[in-house]
Amino acid sequence: MFYNLLYPLYTELSWLNVFRYITFRSIGAAVTAFLVLVVIGPWFIAWLRKKQIGQVIRDDGPQSHFSKQGVPTMGGVLILFAMTCSALLWTDLRSDLVWLLIGISLLFGAIGFWDDLRKIRKGNSRGLSARGKLVLQIGGASLVGLYLLLSPNYDGILSFPFFKTLQPDLGWWYLPFAVLVIVGASNAVNLTDGLDGLATGPVVVTASTYLIFSYVAGNALVASYLQIPFVQGAGEVTVFCGAIVGACLGFLWFNCYPAQIFMGDVGSLALGGTLGTVAIITKQEFLLVIVGGIFVMEALSVIIQVGYFKVSGGKRIFLMAPFHHHFEKKGWPETKVVVRFWIVSIILGLVALATLKLR
Numbered sequence: 153m154f155y156n157l158l159y160p161l162y163t164e165l166s167w168l169n170v171f172r173y174i175t176f177r178s179i180g181a182a183v184t185a186f187l188v189l190v191v192i193g194p195w196f197i198a199w200l201r202k203k204q205i206g207q208v209i210r211d212d213g214p215q216s217h218f219s220k221q222g223v224p225t226m227g228g229v230l231i232l233f234a235m236t237c238s239a240l241l242w243t244d245l246r247s248d249l250v251w252l253l254i255g256i257s258l259l260f261g262a263i264g265f266w267d268d269l270r271k272i273r274k275g276n277s278r279g280l281s282a283r284g285k286l287v288l289q290i291g292g293a294s295l296v297g298l299y300l301l302l303s304p305n306y307d308g309i310l311s312f313p314f315f316k317t318l319q320p321d322l323g324w325w326y327l328p329f330a331v332l333v334i335v336g337a338s339n340a341v342n343l344t345d346g347l348d349g350l351a352t353g354p355v356v357v358t359a360s361t362y363l364i365f366s367y368v369a370g371n372a373l374v375a376s377y378l379q380i381p382f383v384q385g386a387g388e389v390t391v392f393c394g395a396i397v398g399a400c401l402g403f404l405w406f407n408c409y410p411a412q413i414f415m416g417d418v419g420s421l422a423l424g425g426t427l428g429t430v431a432i433i434t435k436q437e438f439l440l441v442i443v444g445g446i447f448v449m450e451a452l453s454v455i456i457q458v459g460y461f462k463v464s465g466g467k468r469i470f471l472m473a474p475f476h477h478h479f480e481k482k483g484w485p486e487t488k489v490v491v492r493f494w495i496v497s498i499i500l501g502l503v504a505l506a507t508l509k510l511r
């Protein structure tokens with residue numbers, strides 16, 4: 153909005169020219185989202201407590217989690233509010249990519265909201281059926297993939313980190329691939345969100361990495377020099393990533409150990425789906441496997457655990473899946489698991505950035 157309303161006035165007030173710059177607007181989006189979270193957070197947490205919108209703790213989980221019963225949840229509502237307000241203020245509202253990101257974040261957020269509400273109403277940790285959630289997610293992700301593939305500026309060509317000449321064109325097969333990336337990312341973040349701040353930290357790292365990649369992808373000269381696909385209008389994705397980073401840093405202010413609030417499925421499904429969509433829009437899908445390695449590792453640990461459990465007649469590879477629970481069961485304190493996962497996430501973010509030069 154600022155770009156659309158204030159920048160055109162720079163002929164009258166020259167300093168308004170600053171709203172033209174992606175970097176300035178990305179920082180503005182991050183700071184705005186952060187402040188919205190930090191200012192409204194205490195009030196929102198108190199309101200959730202008053203309404204008894206608290207986490208139901210499963211009885212088969214780690215013993216250390218039982219004390220978390222009743223911690224306010226659905227903090228993702230505030231994350232989405234801050235992200236959306238900040239994006240509407242700081243992005244170019246004529247950008248279809250911005251509306252695509254706002255749409256997918258609110259749609260996946262609504263799926264998670266419905267799931268969280270059912271858990272709270274039923275007083276147990278079983279919300280929407282896994283199948284029901286999956287169908288809704290696939291539907292939403294398909295709409296995003298269809299829109300992009302029907303856009304003149306978009307194609308089904310895949311790019312790979314490290315291999316600049318490997319650029320297969322999937323054609324319409326890109327649609328199921330895009331759905332896999334968006335739905336996979338959404339559920340992987342959902343599985344990761346099982347310790348205080350555990351998902352929030354890697355989301356900040358991932359969004360920060362894509363903030364840089366989308367900035368580069370949106371600049372034809374730099375994209376060509378670094379041999380990554382040029383994406384018309386990706387600069388507005390940069391500003392949106394700034395809003396994600398700011399909102400999640402603000403949420404982490406309250407979600408760090410001992411958490412005063414959990415994001416709920418409304419937050420984890422939305423953030424994962426949005427990051428998956430950012431990866432698709434910027435044509436850096438495989439980069440998500442690198443920078444989002446924590447999410448990949450957590451999801452894989454569940455797949456391996458459940459698969460081995462079935463084929464081995466009840467044996468387990470990990471003490472408990474997802475992977476973070478394995479370390480809890482080994483006796484690591486929750487904060488040690490979380491900070492070490494953050495450290496790995498930051499290293500993976502640096503490796504992802506290094507692929508810009510290693511081509």
Ligand code: 57M
Binds near residue numbers: 414
């Ligand atoms: C998403 N949700 C947390 C909170 C958060 C197939 C199976 C692997 C599914 C998986 C599962 O149920 N996943 C659901 C993870 C839950 O967090 C809520 O959910 C939202 C995110 N979706 O925002 O609202 C619990 O996580 C803890 N938490 C924190 N701090 C936070 O900031 O401490 C969350 C956020 C919260 C709180 O305790 O209640 C979750 O863990 O459910 N199942 C599991 O992850 C279970 N694993 C398991 O069953 N493993 C089996 C098989 C199936 C693989 C095995 O290893 O043999 C574990 N989770 C729980 N109990 N709660 C272990 C059992």
